[in-house]
Amino acid sequence: WLRRTTHYLFIVVVAVNSTLLTINAGDYIFYTDWAWTSFVVFSISQSTMLVVGAIYYMLFTGVPGTATYCATIMTIYTWVAKGAWFALGYPYDFIAVPVWIPSAMLLDLTYWATRRNKHAAIIIGGTLVGLSLPLFNMINLLLIRDPLEMAFKYPRPTLPPYMTPIEPQVGKFYNSPVALGSGAGAVLSVPIAALGAKLNTWTYRWMAA
Numbered sequence: 001w002l003r004r005t006t007h008y009l010f011i012v013v014v015a016v017n018s019t020l021l022t023i024n025a026g027d028y029i030f031y032t033d034w035a036w037t038s039f040v041v042f043s044i045s046q047s048t049m050l051v052v053g054a055i056y057y058m059l060f061t062g063v064p065g066t067a068t069y070c071a072t073i074m075t076i077y078t079w080v081a082k083g084a085w086f087a088l089g090y091p092y093d094f095i096a097v098p099v100w101i102p103s104a105m106l107l108d109l110t111y112w113a114t115r116r117n118k119h120a121a122i123i124i125g126g127t128l129v130g131l132s133l134p135l136f137n138m139i140n141l142l143l144i145r146d147p148l149e150m151a152f153k154y155p156r157p158t159l160p161p162y163m164t165p166i167e168p169q170v171g172k173f174y175n176s177p178v179a180l181g182s183g184a185g186a187v188l189s190v191p192i193a194a195l196g197a198k199l200n201t202w203t204y205r206w207m208a209a
Contacts, residue, residue, distance in 0.1 A: 010057070010060075011057050011066070011069065011070055011073065012073060014053050014056075014057075014070075015053065015070050015071075015073035015074045015077065016073065016074075016077050018049050018050070018053055018074050019073075019074045019077040019078050019081070039134070039137075039138070039141075039177040039178070039181060040134075040177050040180050040181045040184065042137070042181075043133060043134035043137065043177075043178075043181030043182070043184070043185050044181065044184050044185050044188055046098055046100070046133055046137070047103070047129050047130045047133040047134070047185035047188070047189050048130075048185070048188055048189055048192040050071060050074075050100050050103060050104060050129060050133065051107065051125075051126050051129045051130070051189045051192055051193045051196065052192050052193065052195055052196040052199075053070055053196065054066075054067035054070045054071060054104050054107055054129075054196070055067065055107065055121060055122065055125065055126070055193045055196040055197055055200075056196040056197070056199050056200050057069070057070050058070075058107065058108065058111055058121070059118060059121070059196075059197055059200045060200050062116060064108045064109070064111045064112035064116070065108050066108070067104040067105075067107045067108045067111075068101060068104045068105050068108050070104065071100035071101045071103070071104035071105075072101060072104075074100050075097060075098075075100055075101055078095070078097045078098065079097055081095060082094075082095040082097060093144050096140065096141065096144050097140075098137055098140070099133070099136040099137050099139075099140045100133070102132060102136050103128070103129045103132045103133045103136065104129070106125065106128040106129060106132055107121065107125040107126075107128065107129055110124045110125035110128060111125060118197060121193070121197075122190060122193045122194050122197055123190055123193075125193065126186075126189040126190040126192070126193030126194075127186045127189065127190060129185070129189050129193075130182065130184075130185030130186035130187065130188065130189035130190070131182045131185065131186045132182075133181075133182075133185060134177070134178045134181035134182045134185060135178055135182065138177070138178045
């Protein structure tokens with residue numbers, strides 16, 4: 001019972017803290033303010049953050065579906081934050097909720113389809129998460145009503161001057177932020193997934209001590 005209680009508690013705690021990291025990564029609404037200008041950076045950070053926690057819990061339980069469960073908690077918590085800002089009088093589009101769930105589902109499907117093969121989950125699942133997350137998030141971002149307008153129109157009182165949102169320069173540095181984010185995310189998500197798997201081993205040792 002201790003092991004079951006601990007892993008469910010860990011899932012909730014890390015998923016909530018992952019969401020807080022997203023919301024507070026340099027700005028309360030990092031995603032809405034900066035996704036257009038730093039979409040590649042955002043894609044890499046989100047894919048690696050998702051895969052390390054999702055594969056950790058999936059291997060901890062050994063149950064395909066746990067990764068999606070973790071991503072769902074992250075999503076729900078971000079929607080709660082979105083509702084809180086909306087209740088304070090900010091517009092509905094003030095916080096854009098990142099799309100984690102489909103990528104986590106691909107990780108779960110990989111684990112299930114390879115008959116719970118840990119190494120396949122790390123290599124194939126990690127690659128799929130890195131490849132898919134930028135695509136899903138760009139589709140999500142295109143549905144938002146001008147995020148830069150929201151950023152300039154509703155400045156945060158605690159936002160330091162150096163974090164003031166800037167106009168996008170997408171074409172100046174790279175032609176396809178989705179392709180670049182997917183490529184970099186696919187490469188980096190694999191070693192981060194391996195780290196998540198290693199953390200799982202350490203947790204078992206800690207709980208057995």
